[in-house]
Amino acid sequence: MTMDEAWKILLKHDYKRTKNRDILLRFFDQVDRYVTAMEVRNAVEQDNPGISFDTIYRNLAVFSRLGILDETELNGERLFRMQCASDSHHHHFICTTCGNTKSIPSCPMDQVTVNLSDYEIEGHKFEIYGRCPRCIE
């Protein structure tokens, strides 16, 4: 997702255009991998020294709720990254060392043969974990 798309979503929901949100979005636009809240904080400190925890966590939650950020969890750590372009549903390989990802175009839901007709499906998660070529060296 581009920053423009993110801002369009935010403004549509009556969130205001602020410097901090811009710094946060620009950061996620550039890194394009899963990062921790602490990593966000350290990076953002350079553009706005003294930025508050409140501001970071509150906006991460807003972005995540609006689908601007994608959130997952690995070894008890919360990770965030910019949501992929919404043109096609897919999943990810995630590097446990650096957070970089690789797309997995297929979706396992297509292959599920179990009858879940009595169940109400809210969502699903498919992720492959490991080390990317660069981190193996």
Place this chain on the structure above:
Amino acid sequence: MTMDEAWKILLKHDYKRTKNRDILLRFFDQVDRYVTAMEVRNAVEQDNPGISFDTIYRNLAVFSRLGILDETELNGERLFRMQCASDSHHHHFICTTCGNTKSIPSCPMDQVTVNLSDYEIEGHKFEIYGRCPRCIE
């Protein structure tokens, strides 16, 4: 997994047979669904009033590390349940209301077509979330 199998694993790794571990294992043997640490604590309090946080969390970690318990995360909550019998690899539908599960026998790793030969795969996760028939009513 049965309690006997769990104890066999524990003793093989030189963990001792204690009353608290027995209480914990018996609880997981009976509930057979995903529960939070707090739910464990409340249930176990009845068999051993005043049991320490340390004891619960330490043993949950031991059980999880030895593969006796299966651990996952849902909406920021850590969930534990007795590991399934190890006879066949499979995945789960998980009820977001009560923690009950239903087995999904197929594994998405069989269908992945992306070339990951340069990657070192450490693991994967496939879970379907929703509400089970009983919780829909």
Place this chain on the structure above:
DNA sequence: CCTGTAATTCGTAATCATTACGATTACTTA
């Protein structure tokens, strides 16, 4: 361009789950 107002942010404190610690107790083996 001003002003009013409501959202946002700041700085810090509070909360919550989890982990750590020193003292005590319990298990195992001989």
Place this chain on the structure above:
DNA sequence: TAAGTAATCGTAATGATTACGAATTACAGG
């Protein structure tokens, strides 16, 4: 049953996240 080690207890410390009142900022309307 005694020694040696692991496990537990009770509580304190930790670390990530959330909450709060005061100050600041963005934006709409005059």
